[in-house]
Amino acid sequence: MSPHDVPPENEEIPFMQRLLDNPFILLFLGVASPAVLYLIWGIMEIVSIPLGK
Amino acid sequence: MNTNFRVCPETGFHVHKPAELLMKANAVAAVVFLLVGGTFGLLVGLTRWPAVHLLPADQFYLVLTAHGLNVLIFWIIFFEIALLYFCSAVLLKCRLATPKLGWVAFALMLIGALLNNYIVMQGNSSVMMTSYTPMGADPLFYLSLILFAVGALIGTFIFFGTLAIAKAENTYEGSVPLVTFGATVAAIIAVFTIVSGAIILIPTFLWSVGLVAHIDPLMYRMIWWAFGHSSQQINVSAHISIWYFIAAVVFGAKPLSEKVSRTAFLMYILFLQLASVHHLLVDPGLSSNYKMFNTSYAMYLAVMASMVHGLTVPGAIEAAQRARGFNKGLFEWLTKAPWGNPVFSGMFISLVGFGFLGGITGVVMGVEQINILIHNTVYVPGHFHATVVIGTTLAFMALTYWLVPVLFRRDLVMKGLAKWQPYIFGLGMTGVSLFLMGAGTLGVPRRHWDIGFAGTGMTHDFPAAAYTMMALNGMSVVLAVVGGAAFCIIIVASLLFGRKLGEEKSSPALAAEMVTDDEYKTLHASGGITVPGTLCLTFIFFASFAAYYFINWKYLSQTWGIS
Numbered sequence: 001m002s003p004h005d006v007p008p009e010n011e012e013i014p015f016m017q018r019l020l021d022n023p024f025i026l027l028f029l030g031v032a033s034p035a036v037l038y039l040i041w042g043i044m045e046i047v048s049i050p051l052g053k
Numbered sequence: 054m055n056t057n058f059r060v061c062p063e064t065g066f067h068v069h070k071p072a073e074l075l076m077k078a079n080a081v082a083a084v085v086f087l088l089v090g091g092t093f094g095l096l097v098g099l100t101r102w103p104a105v106h107l108l109p110a111d112q113f114y115l116v117l118t119a120h121g122l123n124v125l126i127f128w129i130i131f132f133e134i135a136l137l138y139f140c141s142a143v144l145l146k147c148r149l150a151t152p153k154l155g156w157v158a159f160a161l162m163l164i165g166a167l168l169n170n171y172i173v174m175q176g177n178s179s180v181m182m183t184s185y186t187p188m189g190a191d192p193l194f195y196l197s198l199i200l201f202a203v204g205a206l207i208g209t210f211i212f213f214g215t216l217a218i219a220k221a222e223n224t225y226e227g228s229v230p231l232v233t234f235g236a237t238v239a240a241i242i243a244v245f246t247i248v249s250g251a252i253i254l255i256p257t258f259l260w261s262v263g264l265v266a267h268i269d270p271l272m273y274r275m276i277w278w279a280f281g282h283s284s285q286q287i288n289v290s291a292h293i294s295i296w297y298f299i300a301a302v303v304f305g306a307k308p309l310s311e312k313v314s315r316t317a318f319l320m321y322i323l324f325l326q327l328a329s330v331h332h333l334l335v336d337p338g339l340s341s342n343y344k345m346f347n348t349s350y351a352m353y354l355a356v357m358a359s360m361v362h363g364l365t366v367p368g369a370i371e372a373a374q375r376a377r378g379f380n381k382g383l384f385e386w387l388t389k390a391p392w393g394n395p396v397f398s399g400m401f402i403s404l405v406g407f408g409f410l411g412g413i414t415g416v417v418m419g420v421e422q423i424n425i426l427i428h429n430t431v432y433v434p435g436h437f438h439a440t441v442v443i444g445t446t447l448a449f450m451a452l453t454y455w456l457v458p459v460l461f462r463r464d465l466v467m468k469g470l471a472k473w474q475p476y477i478f479g480l481g482m483t484g485v486s487l488f489l490m491g492a493g494t495l496g497v498p499r500r501h502w503d504i505g506f507a508g509t510g511m512t513h514d515f516p517a518a519a520y521t522m523m524a525l526n527g528m529s530v531v532l533a534v535v536g537g538a539a540f541c542i543i544i545v546a547s548l549l550f551g552r553k554l555g556e557e558k559s560s561p562a563l564a565a566e567m568v569t570d571d572e573y574k575t576l577h578a579s580g581g582i583t584v585p586g587t588l589c590l591t592f593i594f595f596a597s598f599a600a601y602y603f604i605n606w607k608y609l610s611q612t613w614g615i616s
Contacts, residue, residue, distance in 0.1 A: 020315050038329060039275075
């Protein structure tokens, strides 16, 4: 939404817009998503490799 | 009036003076490191040119290390910090959070970058940018990167602090502008990137001084790429924000759909960084589930977001141009664009090069099966010279041409050369990308001083075409360096000798009047497709994408015949 398209005060702001307007929730998502799917998953796979004897 | 602010006579921006000083310092440092890194790049290109083969092996690896770090890290991140301050303090018309801390961040980054160059020049840290363990570098090599990263992290949090100040002081209404939103996405990716760098570089530093016994090479690679590749994803968000910005200031264009563009940026937040796994596609110990989810599923969502931006930016330009009367045929809006203005030409070459060369090849590299055709070949630097150099560096150059009169209040010098510079640089880098990718498809390995392995007892003969393409790559490097040097000379000379603008307005105006809703209404009233030219370009893009994708599967079928 552009700064010119501010909704009337009595209109509830849609969930997606509230999400996109909150940089700190986005920061959480942007760190949590790759931390879980890339780093933690990858670390779990590597540490579960059996040690050579 | 608050004396900490000045009103820009060109744009009407309220510029916080302490923020402006920090932007100038970071931007100047960025250009200096581009000059240094580009010089090293020339030496790399001339050594990989078989007929020239300029440097001996030890110096080649030293120079390759210095080239990678100066251009991929120092030039780009200094510029991005300046960009973050611009997109927060200037675009939101507020003060920058903690400018003094901004100078601490700048000092840490500068000390880190200078120390890194010094230590690499000593010759005992020629480990290339990836610095894979167990290959060890001087402890100061890791320490310098950590110092730089801490500085960059502080700069990133100053950006978030400035967003909070703007919100608290109500300096804008509704949502932040799309360009600031894109910069926020870049900053979010920067936080993950830098934290990942700290997770792996701090133990590696301790290993280098003997306090940690062992760094597992596979673990190092996996975590390092969360830093190494994500750092390039910061660039993607940053340069796409610049595309939107330049579309607005050159054409007065509004985004086709703010909702669609912001949703595409949200997809970057969720999925873009996962693409780092494509570096690990042939690593043992990591399952196909892990590799394929992060590349062939998540990465495609990020690619889709890039395609959305690739459609909406030229689409916004087309809509603005058509609303202003450039309505003939499919492409009058494009042929009548200001191709002599380096701000626009640089941005548009960046967009086309990033999409057609960097984007399509990036998808090929992210597919586990066909990745094997080009893994660890010079195809990889071919790809990232399209994304990071044509895509990011050229977009940053284009914006710099606009920022010199706006921020530094100096008129550009050598305008005739500036008009040609994006074409020279873009053509040179397109050659570099295409010829490296061509040679890589023929199997030429990356990171090798001599592709024939002469004198090693395991020599290998590549087809003559591979040597020809490496030679053409060398020539393209020379052309690109001419274009890069022209940029540095124009910018430095403009800052030193450019006419001071004071309160005078530039002619033609640096910022176009925004297209009004009434003008857009005339466009919609005509009925039919609003942006047919962009749609046509999109179909050309899809056809190229599909053809190249299936050609690679054809190559794969010939590599391993089924009998």
